[in-house]
Amino acid sequence: MLFEGKRGLITGAASGIGRATAIKFAAEGAQLTIGDRNLAGLEETAALMAIKPVVQAYDATDYASCRALVDVAARDGLDVLCNIAGLLKWGPSETFSAEDFDLLMNVNASSVFVICQAAIPHLLKTKGVIVNTASTAALQGQPYNIGYSASKHAVAAITKGLAIEYAAAGLRVNAICPGHVVTPMTQNTAPPEGVDWALMMRNAPKLLDGSCEPEDIAEMFAFLASDKARKATGALFTVDGGQLAG
Numbered sequence: 001m002l003f004e005g006k007r008g009l010i011t012g013a014a015s016g017i018g019r020a021t022a023i024k025f026a027a028e029g030a031q032l033t034i035g036d037r038n039l040a041g042l043e044e045t046a047a048l049m050a051i052k053p054v055v056q057a058y059d060a061t062d063y064a065s066c067r068a069l070v071d072v073a074a075r076d077g078l079d080v081l082c083n084i085a086g087l088l089k090w091g092p093s094e095t096f097s098a099e100d101f102d103l104l105m106n107v108n109a110s111s112v113f114v115i116c117q118a119a120i121p122h123l124l125k126t127k128g129v130i131v132n133t134a135s136t137a138a139l140q141g142q143p144y145n146i147g148y149s150a151s152k153h154a155v156a157a158i159t160k161g162l163a164i165e166y167a168a169a170g171l172r173v174n175a176i177c178p179g180h181v182v183t184p185m186t187q188n189t190a191p192p193e194g195v196d197w198a199l200m201m202r203n204a205p206k207l208l209d210g211s212c213e214p215e216d217i218a219e220m221f222a223f224l225a226s227d228k229a230r231k232a233t234g235a236l237f238t239v240d241g242g243q244l245a246g
């Protein structure tokens with residue numbers, strides 16, 4: 001098993017990619033703390049996991065609760081941190097509110113930095129690993145998606161910067177860039193008025209059935225968080241059914 005004896009923290013575990021990753025890591029022997037603002041969703045995830053996790057609600061916009069989440073997760077030491085919680089809001093840039101832009105930066109980027117910052121002293125003791133969640137939106141300009149894309153470019157910068165800062169201490173930091181994944185985030189977000197679909201669809205997956213399932217992304221989390229990826233740090237790993245290939 002990949003994570004026998006390892007202790008981990010997974011955020012965003014009430015749903016989608018975070019839930020699939022928590023289930024995968026527990027099946028591989030990890031003792032986890034799972035965090036999200038959706039407590040009922042966390043409990044549902046916990047019921048699906050092979051090893052019962054510690055369940056802890058937090059709100060990514062409240063940095064004190066981010067730090068408290070790490071304190072709980074690291075009580076007996078911490079080997080792995082997966083930052084997966086995130087938020088999507090999009091629409092034509094002329095009418096996109098500054099408040100929503102700030103919210104995306106808070107939830108998707110600033111809270112990731114705060115959680116990494118709180119976890120690093122613990123991860124240095126274990127020569128641990130961080131896996132963040134960026135997006136294909138971290139790697140290109142995306143129409144109608146400026147706030148989200150900016151927040152995910154920030155995740156890429158946080159990932160690469162921390163990787164360099166702590167590489168000599170044995171801490172690895174990587175990020176995954178999923179393309180379109182079938183989760184509540186993408187299924188429940190109705191397209192806003194006034195988008196040009198031809199512009200949007202230039203980014204469609206190229207593989208037959210190219211949209212990813214959450215489990216496809218969980219596999220990459222497991223690989224990067226395990227010793228199998230011991231030489232990978234400071235890198236962005238795309239899983240997108242060929243969206244960015246051309």
Ligand SMILES: NC(=O)c1ccc[n+]([C@@H]2O[C@H](COP(=O)([O-])OP(=O)(O)OC[C@H]3O[C@@H](n4cnc5c(N)ncnc54)[C@H](O)[C@@H]3O)[C@@H](O)[C@H]2O)c1
Nearest residue numbers: 012014015016017037059060085086135178180181183185
């Ligand atoms: N679904 C996709 O196509 C896709 C593509 C690229 C990247 N991503 C990224 O993958 C990650 C997971 O997304 P998903 O598709 O599984 O979506 P999801 O909506 O199923 O899960 C996101 C989780 O984050 C939690 N969350 C949101 N705001 C929070 C807050 N303020 N505090 C605490 N928790 C909060 C939600 O409650 C939810 O459980 C996100 O970072 C997302 O940006 C998703």
